Amino acid sequence: MTAIETKALTKKYKDKTAVNSLDLTVEKGELFALLGVNGAGKTTTIKMLSGLTKPTDGDAVILGDSIVKDPLKVKEKINVSTQETAVARNLSVRENLEFICAIYGFSKADSKKKADEMIEKFDFREIENSKAKTLSGGWQRRLSIALALISDPEVLFLDEPTLGLDVLARRELWSIIEKLKGKITIILTTHYLEEAEHLSDRIAVMSKGDLKAVGTASELMELTGAKNFEDAFVALAGDGKF
Amino acid sequence: MKFLAFASRNGKEIIRDKINLCFGIGFPVILLVLLSLIQSHLPVDMFKIDTLTPGIAVFGLSFMSLFSAVLISKDRSESLILRLFTSPLTSTDYILGYTLPMLPMAVAQTVICYIVAFILGMKVSVNVLLAVAVSIPASVLFISIGLLCGSLLNDKQVGGVCGALLTNLTAWLSGIWFDPNLVGKGFKTFSNIMPFVHAVDAGRAAIAGEYGKILPELAVVAGYALIVTVLAVFAFKKKMNSDDV
Numbered sequence: 001m002t003a004i005e006t007k008a009l010t011k012k013y014k015d016k017t018a019v020n021s022l023d024l025t026v027e028k029g030e031l032f033a034l035l036g037v038n039g040a041g042k043t044t045t046i047k048m049l050s051g052l053t054k055p056t057d058g059d060a061v062i063l064g065d066s067i068v069k070d071p072l073k074v075k076e077k078i079n080v081s082t083q084e085t086a087v088a089r090n091l092s093v094r095e096n097l098e099f100i101c102a103i104y105g106f107s108k109a110d111s112k113k114k115a116d117e118m119i120e121k122f123d124f125r126e127i128e129n130s131k132a133k134t135l136s137g138g139w140q141r142r143l144s145i146a147l148a149l150i151s152d153p154e155v156l157f158l159d160e161p162t163l164g165l166d167v168l169a170r171r172e173l174w175s176i177i178e179k180l181k182g183k184i185t186i187i188l189t190t191h192y193l194e195e196a197e198h199l200s201d202r203i204a205v206m207s208k209g210d211l212k213a214v215g216t217a218s219e220l221m222e223l224t225g226a227k228n229f230e231d232a233f234v235a236l237a238g239d240g241k242f
Numbered sequence: 243m244k245f246l247a248f249a250s251r252n253g254k255e256i257i258r259d260k261i262n263l264c265f266g267i268g269f270p271v272i273l274l275v276l277l278s279l280i281q282s283h284l285p286v287d288m289f290k291i292d293t294l295t296p297g298i299a300v301f302g303l304s305f306m307s308l309f310s311a312v313l314i315s316k317d318r319s320e321s322l323i324l325r326l327f328t329s330p331l332t333s334t335d336y337i338l339g340y341t342l343p344m345l346p347m348a349v350a351q352t353v354i355c356y357i358v359a360f361i362l363g364m365k366v367s368v369n370v371l372l373a374v375a376v377s378i379p380a381s382v383l384f385i386s387i388g389l390l391c392g393s394l395l396n397d398k399q400v401g402g403v404c405g406a407l408l409t410n411l412t413a414w415l416s417g418i419w420f421d422p423n424l425v426g427k428g429f430k431t432f433s434n435i436m437p438f439v440h441a442v443d444a445g446r447a448a449i450a451g452e453y454g455k456i457l458p459e460l461a462v463v464a465g466y467a468l469i470v471t472v473l474a475v476f477a478f479k480k481k482m483n484s485d486d487v
Binding site for chain 1 (some may be wrong): 243246247248254256258259321322326327329330331336483485
């Protein structure tokens with residue numbers, strides 16, 4: 001079953017085309033990675049799909065609802081972990097978790113229950129009453145990702161979720177993401193090729209707003225005749241410069 | 243009722259910003275005490291406690307603009323707003339969520355001003371309750387100015403506009419420290435066009451028991467409050483739908 005279908009999805013900023021007539025299909029429960037160098041259009045694509053910016057042209061349907069015609073219905077089903085840490089700095093860890101539950105319409109009792117679950121899952125027990133602004137960058141990032149998961153989204157957008165995390169924290173997050181595979185649809189953008197290769201079911205490579213190729217890591221290697229995934233990525237995203 | 247969750251978060255953000263809160267509530271109180279002391283040594287009609295307190299109460303409300311503008315512009319400068327904009331909160335939820343926690347704070351600030359005035363010798367009267375009620379349209383006006391500035395300006399700019407410019411304009415144009423008539427006809431006309439002097443005069447009329455004078459003054463303030471609120475809602479919605487949050 002299709003979770004996301006983009007139809008000629010386009011975003012232009014004045015005379016610059018950030019995303020050019022993107023046609024993509026993501027299946028339900030799939031972990032789909034968007035790869036590309038800076039300015040490829042990955043984040044703009046996520047911004048359009050999550051309702052942060054309106055497409056200049058085209059549309060996308062997420063679980064039956066159009067991002068253009070019914071953005072609010074789409075927003076009820078999705079959640080996003082943005083590139084930057086997005087937490088309420090003066091609220092405690094628990095208050096942050098319960099706040100996000102409440103704005104997604106959870107009752108007080110359910111919000112508390114969900115917060116308890118996340119506190120266990122993300123190992124927040126010792127810091128649950130600490131204000132977010134007092135946490136280290138790594139813990140703030142973990143909290144930011146927990147906030148993206150707490151609403152039980154059917155589609156989760158992870159925009160460079162491991163940016164700035166150390167190796168151990170990155171591996172822990174990989175483990176959390178792996179446990180979600182098959183249960184919810186995940187769109188992941190990352191600059192770490194090994195992360196995309198390790199976690200994703202399929203990968204789309206974008207360059208200068210255009211979709212260059214879609215497939216599994218091995219399909220992309222086969223397509224480019226590359227020996228490893230990094231070479232395949234360079235061949236697709238690098239405009240044949242290398 | 244999602245706006246209540248958002249309002250609760252905003253209330254906590256403001257209350258936990260202790261420096262701003264102490265300055266916003268403490269500064270008008272200090273002014274009230276200082277000017278009352280001057281009045282006791284060098285009597286000036288304008289600084290009589292019944293005349294001074296409604297003015298200081300309105301001046302204090304100008305800090306509400308600073309609070310709401312700082313909160314909104316800070317939210318805009320941080321990634322939290324991006325998370326919230328991808329949530330099912332509507333523009334109405336945002337506007338109510340930002341406005342609602344400010345109103346009880348504004349009323350509390352006005353009440354604190356009058357409690358201090360009682361200590362300084364103001365007669366306890368039921369008219370004080372009326373003066374507090376009369377301050378509500380001015381509270382809405384100042385909160386909306388904050389919402390408007392917070393939607394349009396960044397967190398550094400709001401400090402200048404709401405923290406310095408607005409508080410000074412409120413002070414100069416409201417007839418708290420000096421009678422606008424003394425400056426000249428042009429200044430008086432401009433003061434009368436602006437809402438601040440009317441907000442102060444409505445409070446003074448309430449305290450004096452001159453009930454007939456309240457509504458005409460209040461109508462001007464309410465008119466400004468309505469216009470600025472509409473502008474603030476428009477600016478916030480426009481920002482919410484723009485590519486540059």
